[in-house]
Amino acid sequence: MQAKRKLLISVLTTVMIFFAFTVVVSADTNIIDSGTSESGNWELTDDGELVIKLNSSSVSLNEIEVDYSKVNTVKFDCMDIRDSSYELFWNISGWSHSIPTIKFVGCKNKTFGEMSFSSFKDIQTIEISEGASFPEGITFSSCTFSSLDSIKTINSNRIRITFSDMSKVTIPDTYIADELHFEDCKFASNTLTLNATKNTYIAGQHSSIEKVEIKSTDANFHIFNLTDLTEVVFPKGLTNIQSYAFDTCSQLKSIELPSSLKKISSHAFYDCGMQSVKLPEGFEELEAYAFEDCQAMSYVVIPKSLTKIDKDAFSGCTALYRIYYTGTEEEWKQIKVLSSGNETDTDINTLFSNCRISFNYKTGWQQEYDQWVYYSESGIKV
Numbered sequence: 001m002q003a004k005r006k007l008l009i010s011v012l013t014t015v016m017i018f019f020a021f022t023v024v025v026s027a028d029t030n031i032i033d034s035g036t037s038e039s040g041n042w043e044l045t046d047d048g049e050l051v052i053k054l055n056s057s058s059v060s061l062n063e064i065e066v067d068y069s070k071v072n073t074v075k076f077d078c079m080d081i082r083d084s085s086y087e088l089f090w091n092i093s094g095w096s097h098s099i100p101t102i103k104f105v106g107c108k109n110k111t112f113g114e115m116s117f118s119s120f121k122d123i124q125t126i127e128i129s130e131g132a133s134f135p136e137g138i139t140f141s142s143c144t145f146s147s148l149d150s151i152k153t154i155n156s157n158r159i160r161i162t163f164s165d166m167s168k169v170t171i172p173d174t175y176i177a178d179e180l181h182f183e184d185c186k187f188a189s190n191t192l193t194l195n196a197t198k199n200t201y202i203a204g205q206h207s208s209i210e211k212v213e214i215k216s217t218d219a220n221f222h223i224f225n226l227t228d229l230t231e232v233v234f235p236k237g238l239t240n241i242q243s244y245a246f247d248t249c250s251q252l253k254s255i256e257l258p259s260s261l262k263k264i265s266s267h268a269f270y271d272c273g274m275q276s277v278k279l280p281e282g283f284e285e286l287e288a289y290a291f292e293d294c295q296a297m298s299y300v301v302i303p304k305s306l307t308k309i310d311k312d313a314f315s316g317c318t319a320l321y322r323i324y325y326t327g328t329e330e331e332w333k334q335i336k337v338l339s340s341g342n343e344t345d346t347d348i349n350t351l352f353s354n355c356r357i358s359f360n361y362k363t364g365w366q367q368e369y370d371q372w373v374y375y376s377e378s379g380i381k382v
Contacts, residue, residue, distance in 0.1 A: 029045035029046055029047045029049070030045060030046045031043050031044070031045055031046075032044055032045065032046045032070075033066055033067070035064070035065065035066075037052075037063040037064050038056060038058075038063055039052055039054060039055070039056050039058070039059040039060070039063060039064070040052055040053045040054045040055040040056060040077075040080075041053045042064055042066070044066050044067075044070065044071065048070055048071055048072035048073060049071075049072070049073040049074075049075055050064070050066060050071045050073065050074045050075065051075045051077060052064070052074065052075070052076050052077065053077045053079070053080060054076055054077060054078055054080065054081055055080055055081075057090050057091070057113075058090075058091050059076070059090075059091070059092045059093065060092075060093040060095060061074070061093060061094055061095045061097055061099075062093065062095040068097045068098075071097070071099065072099070072100055072101060073099070073100070073101040073102075073103060074094075074099050074101070074102055074103070075103040075104075075105060076092075076102075076103065076104050076105070077105055077106050078104060078105065078106040078107050078110060079105075079106035080106075081106075081110060090112060090113060090114065090115040090116060091116050091118070092115070092116065092117050092118070093117075093118045093119055094117065094118065094119045094120030094121065094143070095119055096119045096121060097119075097120070097121060098121040098122045099120050099121065099122070099123065100122050100123065100124040100125065100146065101124060101125045101126075101127070102117070102120065102123065102125070102126045102127070103126075103127045103128075104127070104128040104129060104132065105129050106129065107128060107129045107131060107132035108129055108130060108131035108132070109131045110131070110132055110133070111132075111133040111134075111135065112132065112133065112134050112136075113136050114134075114136035114137055114138075114139065115134055115136075115137075115138045115139070116138075116139045116140075116141065117138070117139065117140045117141070117143060118140075118141040118142055118143070119141075119142050119143065120140070120143045120144070121143070121144045122144055122145075122146050123140075123143055123144065123145050123146060123147075124145075124146045124147045124150075125147070125149075125150045126150040126151065126154065127150065128154060132155075133155075134154075134155070134156040134157065135157055136157070137156055137157050137158035137159065137160060137179075138154060138156045138158070138159050138160070139159075139160040139161075139162065140159075140160070140161045140162070140164055141161075141162045141163055141164065142162075142163045142164060143161070143164045143165070144164065144165040144168075145161075145164065145165065145166055145168065145169050146168050146169070147168075147169060148166075148169045148170070148171070148172055149172075151172065151175065151180075152172045152174060152175040152176065153175075153176060154175075154176060154177060155176050155177070156176075156177045156178075157177065157178050157179065158177060158178060158179040158180075158181065159175075159177045159179070159180050159181065160181040160183065161180075161181065161182050161183070161185060162181075162182075162183040162184055162185070163183070163184045163185065163206075164185050164186070165185070165186050166182065166185045166186060166187050166188070167186055167187060167188040168188065169188075170188075170193070171192070171193070171194065171196070171200065172196065173195040173196050174196065174197075174198075175196065175198065177198070178198065178199065179198070179199040179200075179201065180196070180198065180199070180200050180201070181201040181203070182200075182201065182202050182203070182204075182207075183201070183203045183204045184203070184204030184205070184206045184207060185204065185207055186206075186207070186208075187207060187208075187209065190208055190209060190210040190211060190228075191209075191210070191211040191212075191213060192209045192211070192212050192213070193212075193213045193215060194212065194213070194214050194215065194216075194219050194221045195214075195215040195216045195219055196216075196219060196220065196221075197216065197218045197219065197220055198220055199220050199221075199222065200219075200220065200221045200222070201221075201222045201224065202221065202222070202223050202224070202226065203222075203223075203224035203225050203226070204224075204225060204226070205225050205226070205227040205228075207226060207228075208228050209226050209228060209229055210228050210229060210230055210231065211229070211230070211231040211232070211233070212226075212229060212231070212232050212233070213233045214232070214233065214234055214235055214238075215235055216235060217235050217237045217238045217239070219235075220242065221242075221245065222244050222245065222247065223245065223246045223247065223249060224244075224247040224248060224249075225247065225248045225249070226249050227249070227250055227251060228251060229246075229249045229251055229252050230251050230252060230253065231252075232246070232252065232255055234256075234257065234258045234261075235258070236258055236260065237258070237260050238258045238260055238261060239260055239261060239262045239263065240261070240262060240263045240264070240265060241257075241261070241263075241264045241265060241268045241269075242265050242268065243265040243266045243267050243268060243287075244267045244268070244270065245265075245268045245269070246268065246269050246270070246272055247267070247270045247271065247272075248270065248271045248272070249272045249273065250271075250272070250273045251273055252269075252272045252273050252274060253273045253274055253275050253296070254274060254275065254276065255269075255274060255277065257277075257278070257279065257280050257283075258280070259280045259281070259282065260280075260282070261279075261280055261282075261283055262282065262283060262284045262285065263283075263284060263285045263286075263287070264279075264285075264286055264287065264290045264291075265287045265290065266287040266288045266289050266290060266310075267289045267290070267292060268287075268290050268291075269290065269291050269294060270289065270291075270292050270293060271292065271293040271294065272291075272294050273294070273296055274291070274294050274296065274297050275296050275297060275298055276297060276298060276299050276300065276301075277291065277297065277300050277301070278300075278301040279300070279301060279302055279303055279306065280303065281303045281304075281305055281326065282303065282305050283303050283305055283306055284305060284306060284307050284308065285306070285307065285308045285309070286306070286308070286309045286310060286313040287310050287313065287341075288310035288311075288312045288313065288315075288338075288339075288340060289310075289312050289313065289315055290310070290313045290314075291313060291314050291317060292312070292314075292315045292316050292317075293315070293316035293317070294314075294316070294317050295316065295317065295318050295319055296319055297314070297317045297319060297320050298319050298320060298321060298322065299320070299321070299322035299323070299324065300314070300320065300322075300323055300324070301324045301326070301361060301363075302323060302324070302325050302326070303325075303326045303327075304325065304326045304327025304328075304331050306335055307334075307335060307336060308335070308336045308338055309335060309336075309337060309338065309348070309351070310337075310338045310339065310340070310341075311337050311338065311339050311344060311346055311351055312339075320354075320355060321354065321355055321356060322355060322356050322358070323352055323355045323356070323357045323358070324358050324361035325357060325358065325359050325360075325361055326360070326361045326362070327359065327360070328359055328360060329359050332348060332349075332357070332359060333347075333348060333349070335348045337351050
């Protein structure tokens with residue numbers, strides 16, 4: 001009898017273990033829908049993950065007939081993608097579905113061609129398995145972002161975000177990609193803050209950015225065609241404004257340069273709307289085409305600290321007619337005129353032969369002998 005009881009207990013224990021295991025398994029994800037599309041076979045699990053086993057470089061979620069109200073994650077399985085797929089242009093369309101999480105798995109040691117995501121809404125997280133390479137960059141077009149945290153960790157030569165809603169996020173200060181582009185995007189504020197030390201490109205006449213604040217002296221940025229931009233705030237301690245920093249910003253009519261500035265590089269203010277510019281005392285060098293095609297510029301204040309200027313620094317500034325120089329005429333004649341970094345025989349007066357030059361320029365309150373006098377912006381004692 002006791003032996004039978006032990007056998008019964010053993011059987012019951014086995015059954016309980018079996019059912020307990022069954023409960024655990026059933027607690028895991030279950031497939032609630034599946035099918036086949038031109039993009040590949042797909043499965044939807046009850047935790048909201050849509051898994052697409054890719055067999056094509058062109059993917060549209062509109063082709064997959066699934067209830068997207070149940071989807072919170074799309075996982076693209078690249079295990080079956082051949083290594084030669086790096087030659088392909090990848091086009092993945094979210095078809096305006098709200099997909100908070102996008103995952104790529106099976107990408108280890110695979111090199112992809114240009115990867116383009118379009119029409120994804122409410123992107124919060126992007127996960128790409130280690131070892132994937134994107135030498136042609138990744139583009140997000142007409143997307144809505146709820147977070148850019150995962151963008152910062154994507155290893156790509158270039159990440160480009162175009163015509164997208166960035167109103168819920170801020171531009172990151174750090175990221176792995178070599179370049180981060182924002183083109184024709186909508187931002188939360190009319191003021192844009194830049195702090196990243198890698199290449200950050202901001203472009204687009206539809207962005208409504210009116211003010212740019214540069215927080216770091218090491219910030220690396222390129223501002224292109226921001227037609228509403230009227231104000232730029234530079235950081236204290238900035239010594240150089242880099243090439244193509246501001247390009248075709250037609251409403252940027254005036255700038256206040258920091259007193260620490262020593263150099264303005266080539267094409268730094270190409271085709272901008274500035275009507276005048278005052279270079280600070282201590283400024284030393286103007287490179288070629290620094291203010292090229294600033295056709296509204298009528299006068300420039302040049303400090304006696306300037307030692308070098310390229311002959312094409314003001315190329316295309318057709319309205320420029322007045323130069324105010326803070327030094328003497330003799331000091332003016334000592335300024336070296338360069339061409340592509342090399343000294344020339346061109347005389348500084350020849351370079352500005354079409355301009356009227358005023359020496360010993362002063363502005364604001366100045367002490368002369370035992371009294372204070374005020375000089376207007378045009379250098380006239382009031």
